[in-house]
Amino acid sequence: MRPLEQTPLSAVRRHPERGSYDRALAYAILDEALVCHLGYVHDGAPVVIPTAFVRVGDEVIVHGAQGGRALRSLAAGGAACCTVTLVDGLVLARSAMHHSMNYRSVVAFGVARAVTDLDEKRTALRALIEKTAPGRSARARPPSDDELRATAVLAIPLAEASVKVRSGGPLDRDEDLSWPCDAGVVPLALVRGEMLPTG
Amino acid sequence: MRPLEQTPLSAVRRHPERGSYDRALAYAILDEALVCHLGYVHDGAPVVIPTAFVRVGDEVIVHGAQGGRALRSLAAGGAACCTVTLVDGLVLARSAMHHSMNYRSVVAFGVARAVTDLDEKRTALRALIEKTAPGRSARARPPSDDELRATAVLAIPLAEASVKVRSGGPLDRDEDLSWPCDAGVVPLALVRGEMLPTG
Numbered sequence: 001m002r003p004l005e006q007t008p009l010s011a012v013r014r015h016p017e018r019g020s021y022d023r024a025l026a027y028a029i030l031d032e033a034l035v036c037h038l039g040y041v042h043d044g045a046p047v048v049i050p051t052a053f054v055r056v057g058d059e060v061i062v063h064g065a066q067g068g069r070a071l072r073s074l075a076a077g078g079a080a081c082c083t084v085t086l087v088d089g090l091v092l093a094r095s096a097m098h099h100s101m102n103y104r105s106v107v108a109f110g111v112a113r114a115v116t117d118l119d120e121k122r123t124a125l126r127a128l129i130e131k132t133a134p135g136r137s138a139r140a141r142p143p144s145d146d147e148l149r150a151t152a153v154l155a156i157p158l159a160e161a162s163v164k165v166r167s168g169g170p171l172d173r174d175e176d177l178s179w180p181c182d183a184g185v186v187p188l189a190l191v192r193g194e195m196l197p198t199g
Numbered sequence: 200m201r202p203l204e205q206t207p208l209s210a211v212r213r214h215p216e217r218g219s220y221d222r223a224l225a226y227a228i229l230d231e232a233l234v235c236h237l238g239y240v241h242d243g244a245p246v247v248i249p250t251a252f253v254r255v256g257d258e259v260i261v262h263g264a265q266g267g268r269a270l271r272s273l274a275a276g277g278a279a280c281c282t283v284t285l286v287d288g289l290v291l292a293r294s295a296m297h298h299s300m301n302y303r304s305v306v307a308f309g310v311a312r313a314v315t316d317l318d319e320k321r322t323a324l325r326a327l328i329e330k331t332a333p334g335r336s337a338r339a340r341p342p343s344d345d346e347l348r349a350t351a352v353l354a355i356p357l358a359e360a361s362v363k364v365r366s367g368g369p370l371d372r373d374e375d376l377s378w379p380c381d382a383g384v385v386p387l388a389l390v391r392g393e394m395l396p397t398g
Binding site (some may be wrong): 188 | 212241248249282291296300304331340350370378387388390392394
């Protein structure tokens with residue numbers, strides 16, 4: 001798999017040792033996460049909205065109602081930034097300054113492509129349902145053509161992008177190792193409960 | 200408490216019934232979440248980065264190394280968007296189109312204030328540690344003045360902002376209620392494990 005593209009925008013500058021342009025690693029993070037934070041520029045101001053997404057091939061697919069500001073702006077060729085973050089742990093150091101978090105994140109920059117073909121929309125939205133509940137797209141009532149037309153679907157390229165990962169324990173300085181404070185990692189995980197049926 | 204400011208930028212446009220400008224609700228979401236997604240504009244392009252944060256009073260506090268691009272851009276008066284999202288559940292409907300997620304989010308717009316006073320920095324960073332591990336700031340080795348000087352701290356105002364909340368079960372249309380598919384909500388929660396000590 002070709003690596004992600006390292007550019008002035010996508011290059012990991014802070015803690016470059018945590019940076020990666022490995023596409024398979026990026027895909028694993030994207031396929032685990034449920035929500036992305038989509039950034040766009042509106043009248044010069046940054047706007048960041050959370051939204052569900054699914055990776056299909058080398059693109060991130062987002063959707064919403066036709067006419068929404070974010071999707072309209074992006075479909076018109078506005079620059080996008082799509083960021084996905086998984087938090088894996090609280091890193092508790094002996095020194096206040098070395099507290100950190102363990103995380104895995106992907107940041108992708110690019111211009112989105114409006115998906116207009118109904119079959120491509122159908123496939124993309126089916127992939128979104130399959131990601132959240134495998135097997136479910138065969139049971140749910142499929143979208144009608146009118147429903148598909150009312151839904152804006154955008155594809156954001158995974159090209160100019162990077163991955164950043166922190167893992168492991170705290171990195172206290174040697175002179176702090178004897179400070180009388182516990183240290184370690186509190187694991188964090190997004191846990192799914194049992195489905196609560198509705199009538 | 201005065202409400203958040205509803206402006207053309209901050210007003211909830213899609214699903215306005217999910218929108219709120221209730222400051223206490225915003226604070227509850229901010230105080231539960233560990234990570235925000237901070238948006239800024241770099242050479243015309245949106246950039247969204249995940250970062251730890253803490254609310255102190257009516258500001259969101261973020262920090263990083265001096266010289267980092269995001270904090271430098273924001274400290275110089277660039278517009279910021281700070282978005283915080285808690286995912287509460289997968290909403291599985293009988294019809295593909297009515298799948299959704301339960302979530303609570305806050306989106307705040309504004310120009311950040313650079314925190315330069317060492318005592319204010321100390322207080323803000325202590326609040327961040329207390330938020331993630333209550334009581335811990337009394338045990339950890341406190342930051343030195345040099346460490347505080349090496350750390351950039353920014354305060355983003357909670358003024359032009361809004362809250363969006365979806366809760367409850369799927370909202371299938373009446374004609375879909377007899378479709379032979381289960382429906383309900385899969386609860387999601389970020390769970391903390393036991394601390395794994397490090398040597």
